[in-house]
Amino acid sequence: MTAELSMLIDVSKCMGCRGCQVACKQWNQHKAEKTRFTGTYQNPPQLSPETWTLIQFIEPVDYDDNPRWLFRKQQCLHCTDAVCAQVCPTGAINKLENGIVYINQGICAGCKACVETCPFHIPKFDHRSGTVRKCWLCLDRVKNGLKPACATACPTGAILFGSRAEMLRIARERQQILANQGFAPRIYGEKELGGQHAMYLLPENASIYGLPENPRKPTEKIIWRWLIGVIPGLAILAGIGSYLLKERSKSEAKTGGE
Amino acid sequence: MEHYVWGAPVAIDLFTAGLGAAIFMVAVVANLAGGRKYRRISTAGALIAPWPVILGVVLLIIDLGRPGRFWEMILKRAQELNHLESPFIMFKIGSTMSIGIWLVVVFIILSFVYLIVALLAYPFKWAEIFQKVVGVVGIPFALLVTTYTGVLIAASNNVIWNNWLLPVVFVSSAIVAGIAAIVFILAVLQICKPESEIGSDVPKLEILNSRVIAFQLIMVILFIVFGIGSASMRAIIGSAFGLLWWVGVIFLGLVVPLIIGFKGGAKSPHTSLVVSTMVLLGGFYLRYIILIGGQI
Numbered sequence: 052m053t054a055e056l057s058m059l060i061d062v063s064k065c066m067g068c069r070g071c072q073v074a075c076k077q078w079n080q081h082k083a084e085k086t087r088f089t090g091t092y093q094n095p096p097q098l099s100p101e102t103w104t105l106i107q108f109i110e111p112v113d114y115d116d117n118p119r120w121l122f123r124k125q126q127c128l129h130c131t132d133a134v135c136a137q138v139c140p141t142g143a144i145n146k147l148e149n150g151i152v153y154i155n156q157g158i159c160a161g162c163k164a165c166v167e168t169c170p171f172h173i174p175k176f177d178h179r180s181g182t183v184r185k186c187w188l189c190l191d192r193v194k195n196g197l198k199p200a201c202a203t204a205c206p207t208g209a210i211l212f213g214s215r216a217e218m219l220r221i222a223r224e225r226q227q228i229l230a231n232q233g234f235a236p237r238i239y240g241e242k243e244l245g246g247q248h249a250m251y252l253l254p255e256n257a258s259i260y261g262l263p264e265n266p267r268k269p270t271e272k273i274i275w276r277w278l279i280g281v282i283p284g285l286a287i288l289a290g291i292g293s294y295l296l297k298e299r300s301k302s303e304a305k306t307g308g309e
Numbered sequence: 310m311e312h313y314v315w316g317a318p319v320a321i322d323l324f325t326a327g328l329g330a331a332i333f334m335v336a337v338v339a340n341l342a343g344g345r346k347y348r349r350i351s352t353a354g355a356l357i358a359p360w361p362v363i364l365g366v367v368l369l370i371i372d373l374g375r376p377g378r379f380w381e382m383i384l385k386r387a388q389e390l391n392h393l394e395s396p397f398i399m400f401k402i403g404s405t406m407s408i409g410i411w412l413v414v415v416f417i418i419l420s421f422v423y424l425i426v427a428l429l430a431y432p433f434k435w436a437e438i439f440q441k442v443v444g445v446v447g448i449p450f451a452l453l454v455t456t457y458t459g460v461l462i463a464a465s466n467n468v469i470w471n472n473w474l475l476p477v478v479f480v481s482s483a484i485v486a487g488i489a490a491i492v493f494i495l496a497v498l499q500i501c502k503p504e505s506e507i508g509s510d511v512p513k514l515e516i517l518n519s520r521v522i523a524f525q526l527i528m529v530i531l532f533i534v535f536g537i538g539s540a541s542m543r544a545i546i547g548s549a550f551g552l553l554w555w556v557g558v559i560f561l562g563l564v565v566p567l568i569i570g571f572k573g574g575a576k577s578p579h580t581s582l583v584v585s586t587m588v589l590l591g592g593f594y595l596r597y598i599i600l601i602g603g604q605i
Contacts, residue, residue: 138406140399140401140404141399142401158378159374161374161378162373168466177374178374181374181375270403275473276475277453280455280477283477283481284480285452287481288338288448294520295338295339295342295343295513296343298513299343
């Protein structure tokens with residue numbers, strides 16, 4: 052049994068240099084994207100088949116009108132309870148023993164079920180390859196004992212990679228330090244969706260960083276969705292049947308039967 | 310040109326898959342309730358039920374990024390990174406799409422068997438019992454195919470689709486469209502053969518459909534009320550789509566046939582033809598607007 056691996060993104064240490072973005076593009080041989088300035092340094096504006104990680108620039112305004120500048124590295128969080136792998140009808144998406152959620156590009160038929168289901172909107176459909184693509188935590192590097200490209204490039208130690216237990220230990224230490232500094236830090240991904248294999252250390256609320264406070268699988272309680280279709284459907288059919296029966300006996304009474 | 314993750318082909322599939330399955334259910338119920346008395350309804354339904362579902366499957370395959378890999382959803386293969394035991398059938402109970410594919414496959418087979426026995430039952434009385442049996446076996450699959458179109462997009466990360474009433478809206482709308490499709494066929498045949506009585510059940514079906522439409526209308530209104538909190542829902546009903554929604558889907562597709570049905574049905578087969586076409590178009594645009602509007 053391979054040890055569970057994880058990435059730890061210490062948001063409090065990120066300075067928004069975007070070295071990780073560049074490293075990701077270089078290692079995975081992704082093209083640059085032509086974009087337009089939209090009033091933020093966040094660039095490209097969103098994840099794409101060619102951009103698997105992205106520093107999100109967040110500029111909330113404080114109570115005393117001071118703008119703040121927050122950064123979060125967006126990427127696949129490699130959930131244990133990975134809904135993308137569950138809804139994939141071809142079996143192209145697999146959760147590996149080390150925790151990495153991987154899309155096999157040789158199998159993916161491009162149905163986009165995962166794109167429509169991921170609670171973090173991570174997988175993106177690639178019109179050129181006809182498949183869905185996303186971060187694979189540099190599986191090729193990891194298999195050869197290297198860290199993912201982004202973790203290697205990060206100059207501040209905001210992106211750490213190693214065994215999940217080790218990452219959780221470091222996260223708790225940092226959480227304590229930040230708490231002493233007056234923050235209310237949260238380890239995002241420790242328990243969320245069965246535990247993620249890319250965890251965040253967030254100095255404050257998840258929603259400020261554009262993450263759902265309580266991420267849920269859209270397929271939760273799916274049996275109710277089926278029942279909400281099937282039960283009224285049966286009722287309508289019963290109604291149709293009784294109407295037709297009534298009409299039949301009416302006309303039979305008129306004509307004296309067939 | 311904006312790219313939607315799921316575009317027009319999927320919208321058509323959501324409509325036609327539900328339509329074909331609903332036609333099948335209406336035909337079976339008519340056959341069970343009336344036998345030979347309603348055989349115009351049940352035979353017309355049996356004849357047309359499989360084709361929209363097949364069209365939907367073809368469009369779904371076309372919509373794939375890699376249409377040639379459709380078989381990956383049907384058959385398993387040995388995979389380097391996938392430790393799945395069974396080498397044969399690709400079926401995942403957790404994947405709505407996987408469930409839907411198999412439901413559709415089974416439904417298409419059953420609807421063809423039903424077509425054959427329904428045709429046999431016309432001249433041969435002994436085939437009638439087979440028609441009833443195949444119909445009863447097929448109903449659960451047809452109902453699940455209809456529901457599947459709603460569950461597939463309801464269990465998603467999309468705020469418009471992720472609405473608890475979406476499955477019932479889709480199911481009721483499919484049955485309304487299914488009845489309208491049978492009305493359409495019978496009206497066409499009546500117009501082609503004016504001296505025949507082939508369209509004699511049409512007013513009955515229109516009255517019946519108005520009852521289902523009344524239910525659907527309530528569900529659609531509740532669907533909007535449930536979703537009105539989201540900006541996308543307000544965009545749907547207040548934007549360029551809004552005109553199509555209110556005039557096309559709600560007024561022409563639901564309110565007009567509702568009134569006609571409550572007044573005892575259309576007076577001529579030509580009117581029936583026009584009204585049933587409006588119902589069918591309304592059913593399609595309902596799904597189109599929800600699918601595309603949900604992605605804006």
